[in-house]
Amino acid sequence: MSGSAIAVAGLTVAFGNFVALNNLTFEACYGQVHGVIGPNGAGKTTLLDVLTGKSAPRQGSVHLDGTIDLGRMTEVQRALAGIGRKFQKPSVFEALTIAENLDLALRVHRNSLLREVLARRADKDAAIDRLLQTVGLADRRDTLAGVLSHGQKQWLEIGMVLVQDPKVLLLDEPVAGMSDEETAHTASLVQSLRSPDRSIIVVEHDMDFVEQVADTVTVLHEGATLFEGSMAAARADHRVIEVYIGR
Numbered sequence: 001m002s003g004s005a006i007a008v009a010g011l012t013v014a015f016g017n018f019v020a021l022n023n024l025t026f027e028a029c030y031g032q033v034h035g036v037i038g039p040n041g042a043g044k045t046t047l048l049d050v051l052t053g054k055s056a057p058r059q060g061s062v063h064l065d066g067t068i069d070l071g072r073m074t075e076v077q078r079a080l081a082g083i084g085r086k087f088q089k090p091s092v093f094e095a096l097t098i099a100e101n102l103d104l105a106l107r108v109h110r111n112s113l114l115r116e117v118l119a120r121r122a123d124k125d126a127a128i129d130r131l132l133q134t135v136g137l138a139d140r141r142d143t144l145a146g147v148l149s150h151g152q153k154q155w156l157e158i159g160m161v162l163v164q165d166p167k168v169l170l171l172d173e174p175v176a177g178m179s180d181e182e183t184a185h186t187a188s189l190v191q192s193l194r195s196p197d198r199s200i201i202v203v204e205h206d207m208d209f210v211e212q213v214a215d216t217v218t219v220l221h222e223g224a225t226l227f228e229g230s231m232a233a234a235r236a237d238h239r240v241i242e243v244y245i246g247r
């Protein structure tokens, strides 16, 4: 697969009189990691909310694969169509082990392929092992999620999203609150999740992280695109410096 994964056109989202997204146009492509940065309140999380169906736009359209109108679909339908999201705050089940958390995610997400997997216990264990390998928690399989470090909880939650094998993976501030070491691990994890048939959209304030993982960066400001290009070019753009980097 190549080309347009997510295409947003003329998107406006308002909360009462407050306009959070203002006639926004945005595109994210397969095979790429697309960074979204910008000051607090710029509308970054709101954009993800519209993609997943959590918020409804006042105007505008959102298409998957250039043709599928997400605006007509419920949150569950969008998840089944391939939109997977990791929220800004991690929400794992602390009283369950890592493997049990992944098991639960597998049970909750029902598409035909996974139903087959679930039918056979050995296959399910293998699926959990693969996910644990991917996120780097293979040696913590039976550890209670509650005792994990903040970074490990974030990786577990990414694993729980990967259960869906999402075509579009949305990560909201994946490295917020992480140590430098955890941030570096997360950067390699995101790189390892790249695929020709996956588009990854990463919202972050950590610009060094974004520079490491993102092919393209969109800078949002007051609900609209201020800049689009490489992270290196964003750092040098005087408007970006003025509204974001310089603050």
Ligand SMILES: Nc1ncnc2c1ncn2[C@@H]1O[C@H](COP(=O)(O)OP(=O)(O)OP(=O)(O)O)[C@@H](O)[C@H]1O
Binding pocket: 015, 018, 020, 038, 039, 040, 041, 042, 043, 044, 045, 046, 047
């Ligand atoms: N449900 C809501 N009701 C009212 N206002 C909202 C709602 N959700 C978001 N907003 C407002 O919309 C604006 C954009 O919020 P959003 O969460 O998208 O910002 P953000 O770019 O993700 O910021 P941050 O970097 O702080 O996470 C903010 O001013 C926020 O207060």
Ligand SMILES: [Mg+2]
Binding pocket: 044, 045, 046, 088
């Ligand atoms: Mg946000």
